[in-house]
Amino acid sequence: MSIKRIRVYPDPILRKKCRKVKNIDDKIIRIAKDLKETMLAAGGVGLAANQIGELSRIITLHIPEEKKPLVLINPEIISKNGTRDVLEGCLSFPGYQGLVKRSVSVSARWLDLNKSLYKVTKEELFAQALEHEIDHLNGILYTDHLLEHEKLKQAGLQDGLNEDQPHSHDVDMKIIAHKEQGEPIEILESRLNFSKLYSDSSISQMQYDLFNEGYLEN
Ligand SMILES: [Zn+2]
Structure with missing residues (x-):
């Protein structure tokens, strides 16, 4: 396992669609473990495979109340309900946050690394993270959902972050x-x-x- 470099906007790989995982083989297991380790090292709630340069449909989530980080293979949203406005950020846009519309609840399914099928309905941060990370697998970024251009603001800007970082809408x-x-x-x-x-x-x-x-x- 190793910590990978997180790709930041405008790296073109963030606009690529990831391919469905057909076999959960050693390569997929390695990517999933790297993804999880990279997410934990960055202190993120979630990370998608293309953010570390891999075009497979794998995401990892670390939702505080779930305790253990999760690996989701071929995650799919089955249905969503309601809308709410939430402040969101992304490890590929370090230092920025923006207000986006997300669903109140999301039903999704995925496989874990043991090929067990999960079907869940989640709300709050879990639902938001599912939408955000599955978007990544389809080449969609949260900035595509910004409610107002002006609302994209620099959050917790620290030394070393690029103040001129481009954003898009x-x-x-x-x-x-x-x-x-x-x-x-x-x-x-x-x-x-x-x-x-x-x-x-x-x-x-x-x-x-x-x-x-x-x-x-x-
Ligand atoms: Zn993201």
Whole structure:
């Protein structure tokens, strides 16, 4: 077992979808143990395999009231109920927290390393962690769920953390294009997926595309 480097945003592996585990073999057991050890060393509530560079559907959870850390293979959410706003953070965005909408309760199933099947319904932190970590396996980050861009705030910023760390948020925007002076002639509505972009240069690219389509003047 060893402690792995936790990948931080914008590492592209965080946007990769993890593959279903077909056999719980020695390799999977090793990844699961590394994941658990890395999560415990970082003091996290949960960690997903792609956060340590492995593309298998494995997460680990350490929910205080559960006492023992858990390994979940091929975890799936079966159903969810209700919504609530919660403050959330992620080991791949060190130093930041944001307000997101999560379910009040979540029913999920998974296998443990002995191939035993678990089916549970959980609330509170356990439910939140299941949604957060299973999102990771699908390449989804909590910043994709931020309620308000402004709410992403630096939490407990300490020396050594990068204050300029990029954050992302999908923004609905409306572009009113004036090809000539006078009445707006076309309104484009689009969703700008900042969460899928890796740098501000993508915004320049968008302006460039709009210009080439004749919507913006040079
Ligand atoms: Zn996370």
